[in-house]
Amino acid sequence: MAVRGALAGPRVLLKRLREVMAEPVSAQERLDKIVVLIAANMVAEVCTVYVLRVDGSLELYATEGLSREAVHLTVLKPGEGLVGLVAAEAEPLNLPDAQTHPAFSYKPETGEEIYHSFLGVPVLRAGNTLGVLVVQNRAYRTYSEEEVEALQTTAMVLAEMIASGELTALAKPGAEPAARRAVNVQGLALAEGIGLGRVVLHEPRVLVKNFIADDVQRELTRLDQSVDTLRASIDVMLEEEGMARAGEHRDVLEAYRMFAHDRGWLHKLREAVMTGLTAEAAVERVQSDTRARMLRQTDPYLRERLHDLDDLANRLLRELVGLNDGQKREEVPENAIIVARNMSPAALLDFDRTRLRGLVLEEGAPTSHVAIVARALGVATVGQIANATGLVDPGDAIIVDGDAGDVHMRPPPDLEAAYAEKVRLRARRQAQYAALRDQPAISKDGERVNLLLNAGLLVDLPNIAETGAEGIGLFRTELQFLVASTLPRTGAQYRHYKAVLDAADGKPVTFRTLDVGGDKVLPYLRTVEEENPALGWRAVRFGLDRPGLLRSQLRALLRAAAGRDLRVMFPMVAAIDEFDRARALIERELTHLRRHGHALPDTIQIGTMIEVPSLLFALDEILERVDFLSVGSNDLIQFLFAADRGNQRVAGRFDPLSPPALRALKLVADAGKRHGKAIALCGEIASRPLEALALLAIGYRTLSLSPAAMGPVKAMVLALDIGAASRLLLPLLAATARRAPIRETLRVFAEQSGVPI
Numbered sequence: 001m002a003v004r005g006a007l008a009g010p011r012v013l014l015k016r017l018r019e020v021m022a023e024p025v026s027a028q029e030r031l032d033k034i035v036v037l038i039a040a041n042m043v044a045e046v047c048t049v050y051v052l053r054v055d056g057s058l059e060l061y062a063t064e065g066l067s068r069e070a071v072h073l074t075v076l077k078p079g080e081g082l083v084g085l086v087a088a089e090a091e092p093l094n095l096p097d098a099q100t101h102p103a104f105s106y107k108p109e110t111g112e113e114i115y116h117s118f119l120g121v122p123v124l125r126a127g128n129t130l131g132v133l134v135v136q137n138r139a140y141r142t143y144s145e146e147e148v149e150a151l152q153t154t155a156m157v158l159a160e161m162i163a164s165g166e167l168t169a170l171a172k173p174g175a176e177p178a179a180r181r182a183v184n185v186q187g188l189a190l191a192e193g194i195g196l197g198r199v200v201l202h203e204p205r206v207l208v209k210n211f212i213a214d215d216v217q218r219e220l221t222r223l224d225q226s227v228d229t230l231r232a233s234i235d236v237m238l239e240e241e242g243m244a245r246a247g248e249h250r251d252v253l254e255a256y257r258m259f260a261h262d263r264g265w266l267h268k269l270r271e272a273v274m275t276g277l278t279a280e281a282a283v284e285r286v287q288s289d290t291r292a293r294m295l296r297q298t299d300p301y302l303r304e305r306l307h308d309l310d311d312l313a314n315r316l317l318r319e320l321v322g323l324n325d326g327q328k329r330e331e332v333p334e335n336a337i338i339v340a341r342n343m344s345p346a347a348l349l350d351f352d353r354t355r356l357r358g359l360v361l362e363e364g365a366p367t368s369h370v371a372i373v374a375r376a377l378g379v380a381t382v383g384q385i386a387n388a389t390g391l392v393d394p395g396d397a398i399i400v401d402g403d404a405g406d407v408h409m410r411p412p413p414d415l416e417a418a419y420a421e422k423v424r425l426r427a428r429r430q431a432q433y434a435a436l437r438d439q440p441a442i443s444k445d446g447e448r449v450n451l452l453l454n455a456g457l458l459v460d461l462p463n464i465a466e467t468g469a470e471g472i473g474l475f476r477t478e479l480q481f482l483v484a485s486t487l488p489r490t491g492a493q494y495r496h497y498k499a500v501l502d503a504a505d506g507k508p509v510t511f512r513t514l515d516v517g518g519d520k521v522l523p524y525l526r527t528v529e530e531e532n533p534a535l536g537w538r539a540v541r542f543g544l545d546r547p548g549l550l551r552s553q554l555r556a557l558l559r560a561a562a563g564r565d566l567r568v569m570f571p572m573v574a575a576i577d578e579f580d581r582a583r584a585l586i587e588r589e590l591t592h593l594r595r596h597g598h599a600l601p602d603t604i605q606i607g608t609m610i611e612v613p614s615l616l617f618a619l620d621e622i623l624e625r626v627d628f629l630s631v632g633s634n635d636l637i638q639f640l641f642a643a644d645r646g647n648q649r650v651a652g653r654f655d656p657l658s659p660p661a662l663r664a665l666k667l668v669a670d671a672g673k674r675h676g677k678a679i680a681l682c683g684e685i686a687s688r689p690l691e692a693l694a695l696l697a698i699g700y701r702t703l704s705l706s707p708a709a710m711g712p713v714k715a716m717v718l719a720l721d722i723g724a725a726s727r728l729l730l731p732l733l734a735a736t737a738r739r740a741p742i743r744e745t746l747r748v749f750a751e752q753s754g755v756p757i
């Protein structure tokens, strides 16, 4: 009975707060009324609201009990005093004698020396601290758990008020509430480009509008029913998972199930409802606490679990407001910047590309599937932005700088203008490149250079026409597999390759067979955990051990190219016999198709990638067998220097424009000439003008590039005297050469001879 009595208080308070929120008074008056109400309801002598400002300090915005003169005058530095501690930790602080606490900071203008007990709670929204709400009493007392709970509930109402921007008018310039502040965060650049636009949340946070319960019992029933439905839906997902459900991993679902039955969590939700919140507001309150903890958790495993709990709360919220089935995707506005915790490649492809300007992810690694698709779509993307979805609201202005890895949320006008200028400049440059489109890539000294594109999805194909490329030098077939939710069968592969050849319209396409395994994990194929995936069971190794998969792909390719020219190459070949065995599979499929009367390609060219250094010492043998070679310099250089290409700490450590790398690359070009076989290079260095210049100087004439690089690289070729570049560079590669910095030497050469790089 005692508990019920104690909890009636906050419900009455919430009702009164609702009335105050609806009154047509000024923001200050509203705040003043709120603190009076809270103090009276909690039998506290003091109630004070501090608001977090853009500079990280906390300003006293309203008080009942302390000196009124202190309002807007008392400011605590970041982390200062008990209030600063509550804000920094995002946890309540409940003290019978505040003044003996080591963090206590005395502010004489407030007159707070006569109050001993102190209860401060963070004002939280989506895990972010917006301010601190404090009650104090003269007596030395510890506030009860119910009182702490009640004050936290009340803080939610304040969070909405602060987030609405209503208080900004009360602030001095430069000291505005942090809630709507400009936020600059640095993440990981995943796809180049710059996007300016408006936030669209991929999985919209359910915006709880109705905080205050009319009937607590009914809210408890709603909560219980939703939890039951949630549990049942997780069980169903777990059953489906047994049948290779894509995307959602069993571990995650197991974690969901565990949390959905966790008594502590359910108890917290029920308690929050008991203080007078609606069921959805209760979920949001508990979720906000979880998020605040998540942001401060450094242990990756525990962070991950808190993420799961956060996801579960989202599901529950959707359940409560009825968004779980058939949620209608809102019309995406023009200039949309998608903000998501993470997303599947298929979900990204669902958006209207013409309206998409950028993507911001809380997770995301350079090799993640969504990053690959974002690059293919040319959508500026930044990943690893902690709590990105909690820092913005739908419709907020936002800038994604996929070159530098920066995200600017609610940017000030001057920054927005500077970026808009950058985008205009880029567009102008693109227009200049477009003018080069139909011009053949012939160097100043008359050398013909073959510029091809790297591609992997159907959406890439229009790039051939847009850039004037001479074909596709690397078609990464694994992308179709990575974006699919189930294994594409031979028929689906056949249709895909045929569509690619149709779209290429007679221009050559070099298909690379499946390069999966390692970090390219297919969600629907169970593979083994490996200690060193980059050195593991991947690409052609996997293909040869699972010939069914490789044969089905080869059959699809042979059939798709019926009556046309087919070019196929194998990834990650490390030994000659791997190539022989892979080629034998093509022969076998050909025989099979011939026997069944299928039409066959007019010509078949078979090649291999040079990605493993062992082949550098077997070039003559491999060149006797292949029709062409293509250097995968991303992998070749990673293995040459033993530096993981996906590890930011080491990826940029060794320069491809250094003698060891250039000598290795030159070995391949020279061997190709000796054997009269075509040699291409399709790694990312071909897309960088200065590196491409060096490649031409050491003998390469065929480069396969990312679409965005076509303009800059062609402009470089047109202005370059390749002979002069060779005469400069080759002596620097000789063993006896004085150690000259090649990159700098080439840069100066380009500058002096007017070659744009």
Ligand code: PEP
Pocket: 474, 476, 515, 611, 631, 632, 633, 634, 635, 636, 682, 683, 684
């Ligand atoms: C490479 O390794 O250089 C390459 C082109 O292949 P991928 O980047 O797909 O590994």
Ligand code: MG
Pocket: 571, 611, 632, 634, 635
């Ligand atoms: Mg590779």
